[in-house]
Amino acid sequence: MIIEVCGLRRLFGRVAAVDGLTFGIERGDAVGYIGANGAGKSTTIKMLTGILRPTAGTVRTCGLEPMRQRRRLARRIGVVFGQRSQLWWDLPLRDSYRALGAIHRLDFRPRLAELAERLDLGDFLDTPVRQLSLGQRIRGEVAAALLHAPELLILDEPTIGLDVLSKERLRSFLIEQRAAGTSLLLATHDMGDVRRLTDRLLVVDHGRLAFDGTLDGLARQVGAERILVLDLAEPAPPLDFVAGTRLVGVEAGGLRQRLSFAPGTTTVAAILAAVATAAQLHDLTIEEPDIEAVVRRLYSLST
Numbered sequence: 001m002i003i004e005v006c007g008l009r010r011l012f013g014r015v016a017a018v019d020g021l022t023f024g025i026e027r028g029d030a031v032g033y034i035g036a037n038g039a040g041k042s043t044t045i046k047m048l049t050g051i052l053r054p055t056a057g058t059v060r061t062c063g064l065e066p067m068r069q070r071r072r073l074a075r076r077i078g079v080v081f082g083q084r085s086q087l088w089w090d091l092p093l094r095d096s097y098r099a100l101g102a103i104h105r106l107d108f109r110p111r112l113a114e115l116a117e118r119l120d121l122g123d124f125l126d127t128p129v130r131q132l133s134l135g136q137r138i139r140g141e142v143a144a145a146l147l148h149a150p151e152l153l154i155l156d157e158p159t160i161g162l163d164v165l166s167k168e169r170l171r172s173f174l175i176e177q178r179a180a181g182t183s184l185l186l187a188t189h190d191m192g193d194v195r196r197l198t199d200r201l202l203v204v205d206h207g208r209l210a211f212d213g214t215l216d217g218l219a220r221q222v223g224a225e226r227i228l229v230l231d232l233a234e235p236a237p238p239l240d241f242v243a244g245t246r247l248v249g250v251e252a253g254g255l256r257q258r259l260s261f262a263p264g265t266t267t268v269a270a271i272l273a274a275v276a277t278a279a280q281l282h283d284l285t286i287e288e289p290d291i292e293a294v295v296r297r298l299y300s301l302s303t
């Protein structure tokens, strides 16, 4: 296992930020770590990476004890905090990589060339970090975390604040990394991240594990439905006949219609095939369920 956590606890004064977590993650897995604000995600990550000492319980990351073997661990994991930077603000991006290369005692150039190409960093490698856009900086952060080819990549809210295109680019890159064998642990508020990048989901609530399973399993348990928003070429009568869906909105005289469906019961492809018999599609978007709402619902079911 690449991560093993047993009875993990962390108190801040009287607040238990993490309150008895036990879980394991297999090598090569991609796992989403979700929960409401203040649920304990960042605190868990800090204990996994050796930044914070557990109050009780044990944690092993890459088989190492993070607090005691922090340096050895740093060579084997990469960490990206979306809201904090590990880059040198006033230096050109390239100089941060040079410095990280020196810290890891490796010739960073071949790996950087590969990452720069995959993450499209070429245009701004010589720009000071403080002048980068958020999307550019996050790509820069991800490259920094992967420079030493770690076996585990831990990301805390990597796509927060990114526009749709930058998000999608980053996600495709992470999917490739995973296919190349890197294990992923991804703390996020974004259901789209979870759906695209992970195949297992841990939900933490008040420092405790509230769910461990697949996204479809979670959707079944709490009824977290996705909504397909269909923009039609011409107004159409209500599309209330599509198997496995529920019509939840008709706008603009039938030009825009919203169908709700539970993952696992039908597929977008099947829905579109049924819609095509009655209307011509112009555009579509999928609205993911809101993570906070899913967690609230999960919590209300378990209490």
Ligand SMILES: Nc1ncnc2c1ncn2[C@@H]1O[C@H](COP(=O)(O)OP(=O)(O)OP(=O)(O)O)[C@@H](O)[C@H]1O
Binding pocket: 012, 015, 016, 017, 018, 035, 036, 037, 038, 039, 040, 041, 042, 043, 044
């Ligand atoms: N250094 C600290 N001192 C005191 N309390 C803390 C500290 N760090 C976290 N906490 C508290 O621990 C709890 C868990 O916080 P944590 O940051 O781990 O949550 P989170 O799930 O990452 O939240 P978010 O999604 O908002 O980042 C919260 O109640 C928070 O206020």
